[in-house]
Amino acid sequence: MDLSYEVKDSYAEIKAAGRLNMVSAPKLREFVADVVAAGSSRIVVNLEDTAFMDSSGLGALIGCLKAARQAGGDLRIAAVQPQVKMVLELTSMDRVLTSYATAAEAFGND
Amino acid sequence: MTDVLARRNFRSLATPEAVDAVHGQLDDLWEDAPFVPDMDRMTFATAVIEAAANVVQHAEPESADPVELGVDICIRQSSLRAKVSAFGAASPSIDGDPAMPGEDAESGRGLALIRALVTTVTFTRQDATNTWILSRDPIGS
Numbered sequence: 298m299d300l301s302y303e304v305k306d307s308y309a310e311i312k313a314a315g316r317l318n319m320v321s322a323p324k325l326r327e328f329v330a331d332v333v334a335a336g337s338s339r340i341v342v343n344l345e346d347t348a349f350m351d352s353s354g355l356g357a358l359i360g361c362l363k364a365a366r367q368a369g370g371d372l373r374i375a376a377v378q379p380q381v382k383m384v385l386e387l388t389s390m391d392r393v394l395t396s397y398a399t400a401a402e403a404f405g406n407d
Numbered sequence: 408m409t410d411v412l413a414r415r416n417f418r419s420l421a422t423p424e425a426v427d428a429v430h431g432q433l434d435d436l437w438e439d440a441p442f443v444p445d446m447d448r449m450t451f452a453t454a455v456i457e458a459a460a461n462v463v464q465h466a467e468p469e470s471a472d473p474v475e476l477g478v479d480i481c482i483r484q485s486s487l488r489a490k491v492s493a494f495g496a497a498s499p500s501i502d503g504d505p506a507m508p509g510e511d512a513e514s515g516r517g518l519a520l521i522r523a524l525v526t527t528v529t530f531t532r533q534d535a536t537n538t539w540i541l542s543r544d545p546i547g548s
Contacts, residue, residue: 319423351457352516384453
């Protein structure tokens with residue numbers, strides 16, 4: 298999985314490309330922790346190029362959400378693809394990890 | 408029993424990288440079975456990867472030798488079937504009817520997710536090998 302980030306006006310956008318599984322999940326946790334430590338706690342994880350997520354990847358997103366909230370911010374996800382949407386729905390985590398069509402919309406009304 | 412139309416067999420040390428290798432085999436497998444609809448590919452592949460990851464994360468070796476992960480996938484006209492094995496593993500403690508954990512939990516969803524994705528899940532243990540058999544059938548329903 299390739300991870301990159303860009304600080305926007307009111308949030309930081311993290312792009313995650315590849316498979317979010319037990320191999321990449323610890324990398325995502327570490328990456329988000331670094332972004333939060335650098336001062337951005339409002340985070341959008343752009344999943345446009347994440348074709349696959351398993352329960353380890355989902356666990357990492359939940360951990361990252363907690364880290365962002367503990368820092369006074371929030372974590373939202375954008376551009377979710379069909380397999381990721383399926384995993385979120387089957388685990389009912391779509392109620393917790395709010396999904397937006399685009400990264401720009403995620404904090405659009407805040 | 409109808410004919411096997413496509414098959415992949417994988418075995419290696421149970422490491423996280425092995426799960427990526429299984430994923431590569433699954434991607435490759437669909438090229439031999441273009442008739443399998445996208446929804447079936449997505450659900451079945453997710454279940455197989457969850458089961459393989461479960462072996463890597465939780466299987467404890469029974470002896471001094473490390474656990475090996477085996478994945479044997481068969482596609483027939485009307486069914487998808489995977490045998491996911493932990494070779495050389497101790498007997499696991501299994502929750503036969505796992506529930507999804509709470510919203511804050513960062514782990515513990517794998518087995519419940521597998522059950523939601525496939526038609527049947529069976530477990531057998533023989534000769535220090537734990538095997539989960541996942542079936543999804545009929546295809547396209």
